[in-house]
Amino acid sequence: MVKSRWKFAASALALAIAAPAFGQSVQDTPPEVENEIVVTGTYIQGTAKDTAIPLSVVSQEDIEKRGSPSVLDLIKTLPIAGPVLGDTNQFNAAANVRNGGGTINIRSLGAQRTLVLLNGRRFAAGTADTNLLPIAAIGRVEVLKDGAAATYGSDAIAGVANFITRTNVDGLEGSVDYRYVPGSDGGDYSGSLLYGYEGDGVRVLLSGAYQHRAELSVLERDWVLQPYLTSPAGWSGTGNPGAYTAYSGPGGTGTSFGYNIDANCTAVGGFSGFAGTAPVCYYQYMPFDNLVENTDQYQFYGEVTVALSDSIDFRVEALYASTKLPDYRVTSGYLASNGPTGPGTSFIVPSSNPGFNTFLALFRHLAVSE
Structure with a gap:
């Protein structure tokens, strides 16, 4: 930059004349009273x-x-x-x-x-x-x-x-x-x-x-990284891991198991909370930034x-x-507004994802309950 x-x-x-500009305003008065001119500023120099x-x-x-x-x-x-x-x-x-x-x-x-x-x-x-x-x-x-x-x-x-x-x-x-x-x-x-x-x-x-x-990284100041309940200002609900709507069928078909937080949210340092009535996995984005x-x-x-x-x-x-500024650090995660093939499409979580097995076990439990 x-x-x-x-x-x-x-x-x-x-x-260089650094004095107020002048303006004049005339106030209407009854005929028997003389008009009064009020000077609110002037360029006339004084000591x-x-x-x-x-x-x-x-x-x-x-x-x-x-x-x-x-x-x-x-x-x-x-x-x-x-x-x-x-x-x-x-x-x-x-x-x-x-x-x-x-x-x-x-x-x-x-x-x-x-x-x-x-x-x-x-x-x-x-x-x-x-x-x-x-x-x-x-x-x-x-x-x-x-x-x-x-x-x-x-x-x-x-x-x-x-x-x-x-x-x-x-x-x-x-x-x-x-x-x-x-x-x-x-x-x-x-x-x-x-x-x-x-x-x-x-x-x-x-x-x-x-x-x-x-x-100067934020990691060098312990007062920056605070728990969510202490200072929620440094937390975001639009990161990864997040929350998912899962279906029993491929491509968003079959039975829906509702909107659920990633099961590994807390394990990776997130905070399981709510944004209104929706469950959200908050993540702390401050460690990715610099103070200076x-x-x-x-x-x-x-x-x-x-x-x-x-x-x-x-x-x-x-x-x-x-x-x-040769380098400029910013937070690493933002809300994904589009799927991989355009608006309205779904993301696929591959089996190589570290949270896949925990996630799968959770929804298998939900599927049995269902």
Whole structure:
């Protein structure tokens, strides 16, 4: 699985205005009362002390103190952020096969309602993948904790997270990080390089980063595999062994012995239960999955700013990022909706099946009783 994002932006004026859009509404009043105009937002600039803005800023110093080697780690330290993708997306329906992706979720209103900006501009259409942001180049994060739909649209109902790149880099910087994860295949590690130059009206910033997350099987965590009566969430009634409708004659003919659970259900680790009134052999599918997949992430970012005059800058930004998952483990059994020769046809259990003799003995008993 490979996910990539390209971003290229150029502007003749390096000026980012992140203020609410304005709208006006006029309320009808009786003739003897003057009309009242209510301004709900404005682009008129003011100083920070003139208005109360619910803004949270994570500075470069804060990032360094927190020791956040990835954007995911940084986001998880924000008190305003709710549950996010990025740690493991295997069992999250909201991931929608976005394994390796990350989100930010302000006030737990949903990632689709939180807008992500890079240097004041939209990072991507739709729900942005925060794991593609250039962590090595991030200088600070400004989180608008109030809704900003009037300015940015419905994807900013919960708020806005603006990731701003560094401007104080002069020379070459490098960093490495390693985290030992018990049970994982080698642990997690990352590395990055950052180069900055400023002089003669030109500012350059270049960065490259690599992050690796090692595979972590659910078998390495004993709290995952729980009995059915303790946690039925990791069990399915559509696996093998399952339940069968048996007939005394070939091809689904003759006397029916009803719907019965495979006699070896419990012996192979299943749980004999019911789905409504139908008997079901539940099987635990969790051992076939991983908590974390082998993941490789690459991020390359560059920007060049040229001062054309005292008030005008020319700025070019380019970003390439990629997330790769070479392997992806999933559960091994799903409900068979069709028979071997098409819809409505029957499966045949051969005598070589390990459960055949037990199954046959059961229905022979039923046949005698019948």
